[in-house]
Amino acid sequence: MAEPASVAAESLAGSRARAARTVLGQVVLPGEELLLPEQEDAEGPGGAVERPLSLNARACSRVRVVCGPGLRRCGDRLLVTKCGRLRHKEPGSGSGGGVYWVDSQQKRYVPVKGDHVIGIVTAKSGDIFKVDVGGSEPASLSYLSFEGATKRNRPNVGDLIYGQFVVANKDMEPEMVCIDSCGRANGMGVIGQDGLLFKVTLGLIRKLLAPDCEIIQEVGKLYPLEIVFGMNGRIWVKAKTIQQTLILANILEACEHMTSDQRKQIFSRLAES
Amino acid sequence: MEEETHTDAKIRAENGTGSSPRGPGCSLRHFACEQNLLSRPDGSASFLQGDTSVLAGVYGPAEVKVSKEIFNKATLEVILRPKIGLPGVAEKSRERLIRNTCEAVVLGTLHPRTSITVVLQVVSDAGSLLACCLNAACMALVDAGVPMRALFCGVACALDSDGTLVLDPTSKQEKEARAVLTFALDSVERKLLMSSTKGLYSDTELQQCLAAAQAASQHVFRFYRESLQRRYSKS
Numbered sequence: 429m430a431e432p433a434s435v436a437a438e439s440l441a442g443s444r445a446r447a448a449r450t451v452l453g454q455v456v457l458p459g460e461e462l463l464l465p466e467q468e469d470a471e472g473p474g475g476a477v478e479r480p481l482s483l484n485a486r487a488c489s490r491v492r493v494v495c496g497p498g499l500r501r502c503g504d505r506l507l508v509t510k511c512g513r514l515r516h517k518e519p520g521s522g523s524g525g526g527v528y529w530v531d532s533q534q535k536r537y538v539p540v541k542g543d544h545v546i547g548i549v550t551a552k553s554g555d556i557f558k559v560d561v562g563g564s565e566p567a568s569l570s571y572l573s574f575e576g577a578t579k580r581n582r583p584n585v586g587d588l589i590y591g592q593f594v595v596a597n598k599d600m601e602p603e604m605v606c607i608d609s610c611g612r613a614n615g616m617g618v619i620g621q622d623g624l625l626f627k628v629t630l631g632l633i634r635k636l637l638a639p640d641c642e643i644i645q646e647v648g649k650l651y652p653l654e655i656v657f658g659m660n661g662r663i664w665v666k667a668k669t670i671q672q673t674l675i676l677a678n679i680l681e682a683c684e685h686m687t688s689d690q691r692k693q694i695f696s697r698l699a700e701s
Numbered sequence: 702m703e704e705e706t707h708t709d710a711k712i713r714a715e716n717g718t719g720s721s722p723r724g725p726g727c728s729l730r731h732f733a734c735e736q737n738l739l740s741r742p743d744g745s746a747s748f749l750q751g752d753t754s755v756l757a758g759v760y761g762p763a764e765v766k767v768s769k770e771i772f773n774k775a776t777l778e779v780i781l782r783p784k785i786g787l788p789g790v791a792e793k794s795r796e797r798l799i800r801n802t803c804e805a806v807v808l809g810t811l812h813p814r815t816s817i818t819v820v821l822q823v824v825s826d827a828g829s830l831l832a833c834c835l836n837a838a839c840m841a842l843v844d845a846g847v848p849m850r851a852l853f854c855g856v857a858c859a860l861d862s863d864g865t866l867v868l869d870p871t872s873k874q875e876k877e878a879r880a881v882l883t884f885a886l887d888s889v890e891r892k893l894l895m896s897s898t899k900g901l902y903s904d905t906e907l908q909q910c911l912a913a914a915q916a917a918s919q920h921v922f923r924f925y926r927e928s929l930q931r932r933y934s935k936s
Contacts (some may be wrong), residue, residue, distance in 0.1 A: 455930045459845065459851035459889045500808075500848075509808060510928050533933075536743040540813070541780065541812035563760045564815040598813055613798035 445505055448514065448528055456530060458516050462506040464493055465525065496529025523658075533631045537562045539596035544616070544656030546625065547589045547604065559589055562627075563662040565601055567593070573605035575613035588619040588664060590656055605700035619656060622668030624673050630661050632684045643683055646695050647676060721726065729917055731857075732930045734836075736844045742820070744845020748837035749876035750869060752827035755834050761817030769816065774809035775818045783836065784823045795831055799838055799911045802885045802895045809850040817847055828871040831883045831897060836921065852888035854921040856914040857881065860902055867908060867918050882907070883907035883916045887921050891915045 441460065452568075495501055498510035508514075511533030519526045537545075539561060547559035548567060558566040569591065571582060578580035583589060595603040606616040636643060637657055651672045656664040663680060667673045683691065697701070705919075717909045730751030739745035742758035762775055767775050779800040803819065818839050823830065835855030842849060858869035859878035867874050875881050880900025887894050893911065 455926075455933045457852060457888070457926060457929060458849040459887070498848075507850065509847050509850065511933075512931060532846050534735075536763070536845065538762065564764055564812065567736045598811060605803070 448504065448506060451514050452516050453513060455512065455513050458509050461507045462514075462528075463500065464497075464504070464506065464550070465491065474553065474591065489632070490608040491525035493525035494527040496527050498530025498532055499528055518628065531631070533629060535629050537630060539563045539567065539592050539593055539602040540659075541596040543596070544590065544592045544657075545604070545660040546619070546656060546662040546664055547660075548625075549583050549585050549587050549589060552585060557589075558585065559591075559604060561604070561658075562662065563600070563602065566688075567576065567602040567604045569606070570602050572618055573607055575607055575611070583618045586594065588625060589617070590619055590664075591616050619664055620654075620666070623663045623664050624677050625662055625675050627661050628663060628681055629684060630659070632662070632680075633657055633659060633661055636680075642688075643680075643691065646691070647679065650698055651676065680681045704848065706864065710869045722794070729868065729920060730871075731890050732921070732922070732924050734840055736840060736928070736932055742841075744843070744847070746837055746844050747824075748833055748840060750829060750833045750836070753833045754824040755837040756822045756824055757834075757837035758820045759817065759838075759841045759845040759847065762763065762776035762812040762815035763818070765814060765816035767873065770814045771809075773813050774936050775807070775812045777804050777809065778816060778818045779803065779821065780818065781821045782823065782824060786823075792847055795834065796826070797887075798831065798895055798897050799834055802835060802853055803838060806819055806849050806851055806853050806887065807842065808812060808850055808873070813847050814914050824873065828873075829855075829869050829883070831855060832869070835885050840925070840928075843925075850889075852920050852925060853886070853894055853912070854925070855883060855885050856917050856921065857883045858910045858914060860906055860910065864906065864911055866892060868913060880906075882884070882914075883912050884911060886915060886918045888918075889919055912933040 445463045448462040448464060451462060451512055495506060498508065498512060499541040500507045500509050506528060508530060508630075510530050510532040512530040515529050515531050545561050547561045547567060547569070549569075550560050551558040555571050555628050557569045557571070559568050559569050569589065571577060574581070588690075589606065591606040592608075593604050607615060608614045608616070627673045635641060651667050653676060654666045658664075663678070665673060665676050667676055679694065686694075705862050730824070733749040735747045738747055739744060739758055742760050744759040745757065747754065747756045765776050777800055779796045781796045781799070782788055783792055799819070799821070807817065809817070819841065821837060823836050831854030835853065839853050841851070847894070857869060857873050858881075859867045860880040861867065861899040867878070867907060870878065870881065876898065880898065882896065882898040882902070885895035886892065898907075
């Protein structure tokens with residue numbers, strides 16, 4: 429009964445659930461079921477495991493596992509809903525079995541609470557702005573959620589806004605603010621004049637914002653620049669001249685498909701000229 | 702007469718993949734699939750089965766008109782455009798079949814009051830068109846990252862006057878056949894999601910065709926897996 433995972437990998441149809449641990453880093457497809465660590469012990473060889481019945485109501489020793497994007501809880505297993513690589517992060521401290529998620533490549537953004545995004549103000553209605561963030565509906569941004577908000581220093585229709593979501597779930601209209609919980613701007617607010625806004629895939633943004641990403645450091649060495657990353661796939665970049673801005677935009681868009689060697693070649697060629 | 706079309710493996714460059722030569726007994730035509738080839742839609746795929754080719758694009762979850770929104774799940778729309786001419790009644794009926802299949806598989810409750818639109822363009826039609834459309838739609842939905850509870854595939858088969866079963870018929874075989882049956886099967890337990898049949902056949906023949914389609918779907922799902930693994934191995 430407990431066959432190695434390779435046999436299950438041969439035929440998708442009728443595949444039984446595999447242990448999540450064995451599939452880490454591999455491509456998983458929608459419809460697959462994953463077993464969490466305690467369960468694979470229970471379904472060991474022989475099927476029916478004999479366990480002594482305990483008379484005291486011992487709390488079942490289940491570890492609390494967080495189900496990230498691309499996974500859904502299905503009974504006591506995890507059901508994969510998106511295609512991508514399965515990842516796991518150990519819990520930093522204390523209890524819990526860590527987080528499992530699927531790293532998928534997507535273009536369309538779905539608002540998530542706490543995400544910092546770049547939005548475009550599309551309309552004013554009542555005392556809120558309607559901001560287009562690339563999701564299925566425009567987010568609302570109150571007039572008062574800016575640092576030092578007064579009647580005079582309000583954004584206009586067509587401005588770029590960098591803010592974060594305070595309400596973002598599937599049932600309600602997303603709401604964003606440009607202040608943090610202390611009431612300070614902390615880098616958020618209206619993005620200045622000029623510069624270029626362009627769209628990339630969500631996976632590229634996550635890659636660029638990873639702590640050990642060398643691309644941004646290399647780009648910073650090329651030209652002095654200002655750059656804002658929105659988790660909704662939008663990047664705003666501004667350099668001294670228009671030509672430099674366009675070069676930077678092209679590099680960032682192409683980063684997705686280049687290997688690190690090709691990138692280094694391009695950077696060295698640009699640094700010379 | 703069964704027309705075996707075993708083609709050699711021709712792995713395509715870039716994002717596309719071709720299918721490897723399959724074992725004896727499987728008479729599906731050569732498959733190829735390419736993903737993420739269009740820049741505007743959120744997901745796109747082109748599926749090739751022999752000479753039949755369909756291009757699919759998926760937009761979603763996106764804004765929906767208030768008249769079409771459903772309060773607790775996503776509104777799924779399928780648009781099928783023929784190669785020449787305006788879409789007619791046959792296209793409308795195929796759109797409905799594809800939409801019902803997608804609705805059974807897509808987790809619409811995760812995105813209420815949004816719309817997911819699948820646009821299919823027939824590039825060339827050389828038999829088993831509905832099956833090719835289903836495959837292209839599935840690959841495009843996966844490419845767009847729409848949450849699904851399983852993958853699905855389409856398999857067509859034709860019964861000729863002797864009662865011989867031909868899988869993945871060409872247009873000539875479809876014209877001469879007594880009955881043409883198309884099935885949509887899901888990837889978890891190869892259950893039947895949709896069936897569209899035309900012609901005269903008996904109950905046992907239906908069961909035989911369904912069994913043959915379920916066996917053939919295994920190859921299609923293996924092809925999906927190889928194609929997606931190849932795509933993710935590049936990044």
